[in-house]
Structures are given as C-alpha cells and as structure tokens.
Amino acid sequence: MLIRLNGEETECRDGSTLLDILNEKDIDPETIVAEVDEVILKPDEFTTCELHDGSVVEILRFVGGG
Amino acid sequence: MNDNLTINGIEIDSRLFLGTGKFGDDSLIPECIKESGARIVTVAMRRVDFNSDTDNITKHIPKDCILMPNTHGARNADEAVRIARLGRAAGCGDWVKIEVISDNKYLLPDNDETLKATEILVKDGFIVMPYMTPDLYAARRMRDAGAASVMPFGAPIGTNKGFKTREVVEIMCNELDIPVVVDAGIGKPSEAAECMEAGAAAVLVNTAIATASDPVLMAKAFGEAVRAGRNAYLAGPGAVKNTAEGSTPLTGFLR
Numbered sequence: 336m337l338i339r340l341n342g343e344e345t346e347c348r349d350g351s352t353l354l355d356i357l358n359e360k361d362i363d364p365e366t367i368v369a370e371v372d373e374v375i376l377k378p379d380e381f382t383t384c385e386l387h388d389g390s391v392v393e394i395l396r397f398v399g400g401g
Numbered sequence: 402m403n404d405n406l407t408i409n410g411i412e413i414d415s416r417l418f419l420g421t422g423k424f425g426d427d428s429l430i431p432e433c434i435k436e437s438g439a440r441i442v443t444v445a446m447r448r449v450d451f452n453s454d455t456d457n458i459t460k461h462i463p464k465d466c467i468l469m470p471n472t473h474g475a476r477n478a479d480e481a482v483r484i485a486r487l488g489r490a491a492g493c494g495d496w497v498k499i500e501v502i503s504d505n506k507y508l509l510p511d512n513d514e515t516l517k518a519t520e521i522l523v524k525d526g527f528i529v530m531p532y533m534t535p536d537l538y539a540a541r542r543m544r545d546a547g548a549a550s551v552m553p554f555g556a557p558i559g560t561n562k563g564f565k566t567r568e569v570v571e572i573m574c575n576e577l578d579i580p581v582v583v584d585a586g587i588g589k590p591s592e593a594a595e596c597m598e599a600g601a602a603a604v605l606v607n608t609a610i611a612t613a614s615d616p617v618l619m620a621k622a623f624g625e626a627v628r629a630g631r632n633a634y635l636a637g638p639g640a641v642k643n644t645a646e647g648s649t650p651l652t653g654f655l656r
C-alpha cells in the first residue's frame with residue numbers, strides 16, 4: 336500500500352503498524368514522536384495503530400533550535 | 402538576596418536561556434550549558450531524515466535542564482499549536498516558545514498569530530513563552546491571554562546586531578508585570594548585559610554562542626555578562642548627564 340511518510344509517497348506492506356515503519360527505518364521509538372492522519376500517537380499506540388492506503392504519517396524528533 | 406527568575410511560579414537560577422541550533426559540534430552543548438549556567442534550553446522539532454544519521458539533540462542536554470521546544474516552522478497559529486502539542490507528546494513537558502514566522506527574509510514574528518496560538522495553548526495547559534516583535538500593546542494582550550512571559554527580539558534572528566530594540570523593550574520592561582526575555586539578535590556578551598541593565602528579566606542567546614570560535618568560552622562570557630548586567634540593574638546606575646561633573650572635590654586646590 337502507499338502511505339505519505341514525512342511528505343513522501345512511500346510503499347509499505349499491507350497491515351503495517353507505525354512500529355513496523357520505525358523498525359524498517361531503524362528508528363528508535365523512544366527518540367521520536369509520531370502523528371498519523373493528524374492524530375498524535377501515544378507510544379503504546381505504535382504497535383496497535385495500523386496504517387492504511389493513503390495514511391499521512393509524520394515522524395519527528397527534536398533537533399537543535401533557538 | 403534571592404534574585405532567582407520566577408516564571409509561572411517556577412524558580413530558575415539563571416537568567417540566560419540557551420538555544421541549541423547552529424552548533425558545528427553538538428557535543429559542545431553540555432559544556433556550554435555548564436559554563437553559561439543556563440537552565441532553560443530551547444530545541445526545535447523537525448521531520449526525521451531517514452537518509453541521514455542525525456542525532457537526537459536531547460541526548461546532549463542534561464536532564465535537570467528545562468527543555469523548551471520552539472514552534473519554528475509555524476507560519477500561523479494552527480501550525481504553532483500542532484508543533485507545540487507534538488513537542489509535549491515527545492516528552493519535553495509543558496514549556497513552549499511560540500514562534501510564528503511567515504517572513505523568510507527578516508524572520509519577524511507575527512504578533513497576531515502568536516497571540517492566537519498563546520490563547521489556545523494556555524487553555525491547553527502549556528507554559529507559554531511567545532517570541533514577538535516588540536510592541537507593548539501586543540505584549541499586554543499576550544499577558545492577558547496567560548503568557549508566562551513575553552520574548553521580544555533584540556534584533557532579527559541570527560544577525561548578531563545587538564540590542565537594536567532597546568527603547569521599546571525598556572518601555573515593555575517598565576510597564577509589564579510579567580518577565581520580559583530578550584530573544585534573538587544579541588551578538589556579544591556586552592549586549593546581553595545591556596539587556597539586563599535595561600530591566601530585562603532574562604536573555605536568550607543561540608547564534609552568538611553556537612557560531613563563536615570557542616562556543617564554550619563564549620557561553621561562559623554570556624553567563625557572566627547576564628549576571629553582571631542584572632547586578633548593575635539592581636544596583637541602580639547613576640544618572641546620565643549632559644555636562645561634566647568632576648569626580649574629585651572642588652575644594653582644597655593647590656594654588
């Protein structure tokens with residue numbers, strides 16, 4: 336299926352969860368915050384939130400800033 | 402005498418806030434924090450770049466610091482609110498520096514959108530510190546909306562031009578009953594001291610420290626300057642005069 340991940344069209348396996356995406360990208364879940372279809376996920380929702388075709392996923396982290 | 406800064410009822414023992422952007426080497430950040438004495442540290446929020454091995458900046462920030470995410474990137478109130486809520490969900494607590502900027506040339510903050518974001522985020526339980534274009538009326542509205550402080554710029558972000566907005570900010574310091582934190586444009590420790598001498602409650606510095614040849618030494622200098630400026634303000638400087646007045650008695654001359 337096709338999702339929009341951080342602004343880019345991205346292929347992923349049907350039934351993927353947010354955690355699956357993080358694992359594929361080698362991202363430590365404790366270092367990020369995620370939003371799916373403009374809903375901020377709690378960390379314990381990473382394994383339960385199933386993505387669907389067209390899901391808009393934002394994965395963000397803190398960076399240096401003033 | 403306890404001269405700690407109090408924001409939202411929380412005592413902070415440093416009047417220098419440190420930004421963490423633009424460091425050539427993020428591993429210098431912990432030493433800069435230590436040497437400057439800063440306790441409030443700002444960060445930003447960005448999409449993870451899957452093609453690069455960018456560090457999580459918070460690993461460089463001691464756990465006893467107050468982490469204050471900014472909403473940089475927000476062009477309007479709705480975007481600022483979204484970023485603030487993401488920052489809180491990322492585990493940084495309730496502090497937020499609202500930054501709403503749609504001008505890419507001078508990076509001037511939009512006071513109207515900043516006020517709207519302040520109103521929403523205060524109701525949402527955030528400790529809100531709005532970055533703003535110096536304006537007493539706008540600052541009063543932000544205060545009335547529940548902002549914990551106001552953060553007028555000294556000069557446009559990253560310019561190192563100094564305390565160009567002194568006249569207006571000094572009026573704000575005199576007239577407002579919430580902390581006024583000068584943020585942005587401060588290029589030298591002497592300029593940070595000047596902010597404090599004018600009555601600012603604190604100063605936020607990023608570029609001037611991060612891009613110095615020796616960021617750690619510069620951080621120390623800024624920490625000292627902020628304390629010196631604050632002490633000068635509390636000491637009550639003498640009057641400025643147009644004509645000379647000798648420092649030595651005008652009696653007992655040898656003739």
